[in-house]
Every structure is written in structure tokens, then in C-alpha cells.
Amino acid sequence: MDSLSPEVFETRRRQMMDQIGDEGVAVFVGPPPRNRSNDTDYPYRPSSDVVYLSGFREPRAVLVLAPGHDEGQFVMFVPKRDEKYERWEGRRAGPEGAVEKFGADAAFALEDLDEELPKWFEGRKRLYYTLGSDPDFDQKMLRWTQTKRHSRGKVAKMPGAVVDVRDLLFKARLTKSKEELELMRRACEISSEAHILAMKHCRPGIYEYELQGLIEYHFRRSGGEFPAYSSIVGAGDNATILHYTDNNSKIGDQDVVLIDAGVEYQFYAGDITRSFPASGKFTPAQRDIYQAVLEVEKATIELVSTDATYEELQESSRRMITEALVELGLLEGSVDELMEEKAYGDYYPHSIGHPLGVDVHDVGLFKVSDDEAHDLVANMVLTIEPGIYVPAADENAPEEMRGIGVRIEDDILVTESGYENLTASCPKEVDEIEALVGSGDPKALEL
Ligand SMILES: [Mn+2]
Numbered sequence: 001m002d003s004l005s006p007e008v009f010e011t012r013r014r015q016m017m018d019q020i021g022d023e024g025v026a027v028f029v030g031p032p033p034r035n036r037s038n039d040t041d042y043p044y045r046p047s048s049d050v051v052y053l054s055g056f057r058e059p060r061a062v063l064v065l066a067p068g069h070d071e072g073q074f075v076m077f078v079p080k081r082d083e084k085y086e087r088w089e090g091r092r093a094g095p096e097g098a099v100e101k102f103g104a105d106a107a108f109a110l111e112d113l114d115e116e117l118p119k120w121f122e123g124r125k126r127l128y129y130t131l132g133s134d135p136d137f138d139q140k141m142l143r144w145t146q147t148k149r150h151s152r153g154k155v156a157k158m159p160g161a162v163v164d165v166r167d168l169l170f171k172a173r174l175t176k177s178k179e180e181l182e183l184m185r186r187a188c189e190i191s192s193e194a195h196i197l198a199m200k201h202c203r204p205g206i207y208e209y210e211l212q213g214l215i216e217y218h219f220r221r222s223g224g225e226f227p228a229y230s231s232i233v234g235a236g237d238n239a240t241i242l243h244y245t246d247n248n249s250k251i252g253d254q255d256v257v258l259i260d261a262g263v264e265y266q267f268y269a270g271d272i273t274r275s276f277p278a279s280g281k282f283t284p285a286q287r288d289i290y291q292a293v294l295e296v297e298k299a300t301i302e303l304v305s306t307d308a309t310y311e312e313l314q315e316s317s318r319r320m321i322t323e324a325l326v327e328l329g330l331l332e333g334s335v336d337e338l339m340e341e342k343a344y345g346d347y348y349p350h351s352i353g354h355p356l357g358v359d360v361h362d363v364g365l366f367k368v369s370d371d372e373a374h375d376l377v378a379n380m381v382l383t384i385e386p387g388i389y390v391p392a393a394d395e396n397a398p399e400e401m402r403g404i405g406v407r408i409e410d411d412i413l414v415t416e417s418g419y420e421n422l423t424a425s426c427p428k429e430v431d432e433i434e435a436l437v438g439s440g441d442p443k444a445l446e447l
Contacts (some may be wrong), residue, residue: 003266006103008179009055012172013065013074016053019168022068025120026128026165028053029137030061043226048358049169051267054102058092060110065128066120072105075120080109118144122156128165170363174355175379181413183268184357184381185422187224188411191262191270192426194218198233199433200440204253204278208233211259212247214445219263228269228360231261235278239405240389242350253279256286258405262360269360271383272423273409280437285400287430289388292324294428296386297408300352304384304412304419309373310352310365317352317386318344329398330390347390353383356411376414381422385409 020026030050033041046057053063054076062077069075081094098107108116121127127145131138145158176184194215201214212233219227234244235251239258251257255278262270275293277286300317322344325331331343338344355364362381365374376382387407390397408428413420427433 004055004179004183006055006101008177009053010103013053015172016168017065017067017073020065020067020128023124024067024126024128024163025069025124025159026065026168027117027141028063028065028165029134030056030059031134033059045226048173048267049165052169052173052358056093056098056102062110062113062117064117064120066124069120071119074103074105076102076104076107077110077113077117078107080111113140114144118158121145121158124159125157125161127159127162128168129162130165131162166363173357173362174364175377176357176381176413177379180268180357181379181381183266184270184411184413187228187263187265187268187270188272188422189270189425190219190222190224190265191272192423193222194261194263195259195272195274195426196436197440198259199274199276199427199436200438201442201445202251202257202276202278203438203442204251204255206251208235208238208247208249208251208257211251211257212261215259215261222263222265224263224265226264228262228264228271232259232273233261234258234405237392237403237405239275240391240403241405242389251278254283256282256290256404256406258407260407260409264360267358269356269358269362270423271356271360271409271411272426273385273387273407274426274428274433275406275408276433276437278437280434280439282430282434283400285398286404286406288328289390289401289404290406290430292321292328293386293388293406293408294430296320296324297384297410297428300384300386301410301412301419301421304376304382304414306376306378306414306416308376310376310382311373313384314352317384318342318348321348321386321388324388328388328401330388330396330401347388348386349389350385350387353385353409353412356381356383378414378416380414382412382414383409384412 028049030047033044036042044059050061064075066073076098078098079092095107098104197218198211198215212231230245233247235257236255238244256275257278258275260273262272322335322338355362389405390401392403410421410423
């Protein structure tokens, strides 16, 4: 299956409307295109919420859900058809297409927002809308809700309260349906293949961006529209920079290469990290660090179940990393005290993982207070990605460990009976990796 059917979007909207109720109205707004330079824009990525609820991908779309409304409960405002524009910039659905292809009960051009949108606010008590992502649109929304419209001599009641629509949407997006899981499995499979391709064709002396090119070539040839996030290819000390994306250094024969890359396939993200020796053989210090991270990763994955909370995974991975850091000689002292001091933060500064879905850092882990815990629930997908990073400049570290960064990341589906590793096809055992690195025929990449 390559894309979601109209029925899937209809079901999602119906479930949202059940929660909104007929005293509420919800509005979702897609962002405008962003200028890259002079008269060219960045590739457009629609809002995850708009995509989730409609599959519509043109810029600036506004979706309205007004359960039980006489003139339509699902309304779309979209760019209008324009023959000349479309000859240059590409096809548009227009309001007609919004009704025919995207299931809107009513649809209008964006120019009609002022005139039409307030009609869907009349008589509703609550407006579900997320303030703060587009200040200009926020201003307009406030104006539209405040307008007291006169119809048949009466003053229409407008919503008196704004409720953050994310609360409803995030609950829905957290757990994945059967159809979504098919797309996520495909995203994970393509991402896994891309990592294998990069490992096969890695050899000392090539540049980080060459591996990035191979990975993103595989994403695109497999039908993925974009990388789900900027691909990270860091060799040696670059691997210790958590969000390194320059990818412009030559890979040395003593380097561990860290690649964190995943495809976005039909708006679902894969997110895999692998770390491997450029030469095909770990040095003893590299191997010790790698093996430690691998054990923590596997042990943490084993903890994934509906009986666990995200915070438990976080805490236990930090404890296991702390134990490993002591064993490696990177930290000294009692594990309990080091945990108390959060000493692991020098070498493991990030979290154990994050939910995955339409966004690479998907919805689901927002908390109001510190003592709140998040139960893992069946059909959510999360990453497990511990790491140890020893910067070259760290004079406290044993010399042979400096300039090594290792992270290992898999995408894990929580199931009723435990978990399923969606990226299990991507090798991570030491002997598997050592056998794979450099095994590709360089001729295969020649013109
Ligand atoms: Mn990740």
C-alpha cells in the first residue's frame, strides 16, 4: 500500500469531531512556504496536523471541523485554481478538488477566509486552535471570533474560550493504526537499507557527504519524498557533536562513523542511527565503547512493554550508561552518587528516545509537572537511542577513547505482548558490522 485511502482520513476526522462535540469548532492551519533565497523557496512540508486529518499538501491550507454544522462539518480553505500560476509552479486542487478529492463538505479559496470562516464560529462555545505558531494568523483568528455578526437582526454568539487543539490531536496521533503501521514499516525498511548501503560503501578517504548522498539517493529512489530530518554523518570527533549536519569532513581510517538518518515516506518518519569503524575493524577502545552502548540499547529495548513508562526507560538507560562509563574509566565513583549528580550528562547528554510518527520527534511526551510519567501504550512507536560521546578535547578521558562518538538507535513498536523492533533488519552486532563495512564494490558507484 502506498498511500492512505480517503476513508482513513474520514475516520480520523470523525474521531476528532467526537471529541470536539457540537459546541466546539476546530481550526488547523498549514504554514506558508518559506523563502530560501531570492525567488526560490525551501521544499514545502505541509503541517503534520493538516496532513494527518486530510492528506492535503498545498501551502497555507486551513481546515475547519465543526461537528453537526448545517452547511458542512468539514470545511477547507485552499489556494484557488489559477491557470497561469499552475503552468509555472504546479497543479492545485482548488476548492473544487478539496470537495471531490479530499472529502470536504464545503470548500473556499483562501481569499474568502474573512468572509466565510466566522460563519462556522457562530453559536459555538469553544474554539479548538493552537495559538503561537503563526502570530499573524492568531491575530486574524481573534478578530474573527470577536466579530459579532448580525444575521436576521440578531447578534451571533461567538466562541468565548480557546482550547489548545493539540490535546485532542496528540492523543489521536500517539497510537498508530494498521494503515499507519504499514507506512511506518516501509519507512523503517527503506531507512535500514540506506544504512546498509552506506556501510557497504564506506572506506577511509571518502567524505562524509558521499555517504549522505548514498543514503538520500536510496531514500528518493525508494519513493521517500524527503529525509525525515537533516541526515547526520559524522566521522571521528564529528560524531561527538549531537546534531552535526555539516557532513563535509574526510573520513579517516581510525574514525568511527556515526550516521543518524531516516526517510520520510508518505509523511511517516524512520529514524535510525548506526556507528561503525571506517576501516571495517574497531580499535579495542572503540569496540569497548560500542559494545557498552549496544548492551544498554538492547537491554532498554527489552524493557519496552505496556507495563513500563517512558521515565523508567530513561532512568534505567542512564543508570546502565553510568555503570558502563565507570567500567570504561570515563567516570569515577559510586554509581548511585554519579546518578545523583547526573554525571552521565557529560557523555550521554540526551534522552533515551522519543515517539515517532508523522513527525520525527512525534507527539506524546509533553508534561505539565516533573512527577508526571508517561505510560507506554500499545501501538505507539518510539525510538531507543542511547549513546556515549567522548570529545577529542576531553582531557579527563583515557587518550584512546577521545574523539569517539557512538549512538545506536532503533524504532520500536509497543505491542500488547511487549514490543516489535521495526528496524531489526539493520545490522548492529560487532561482527555483522565489521563484515559489512567496505564490502560494497566501488565500481557499482561509478559512472
Ligand atoms: Mn531519533
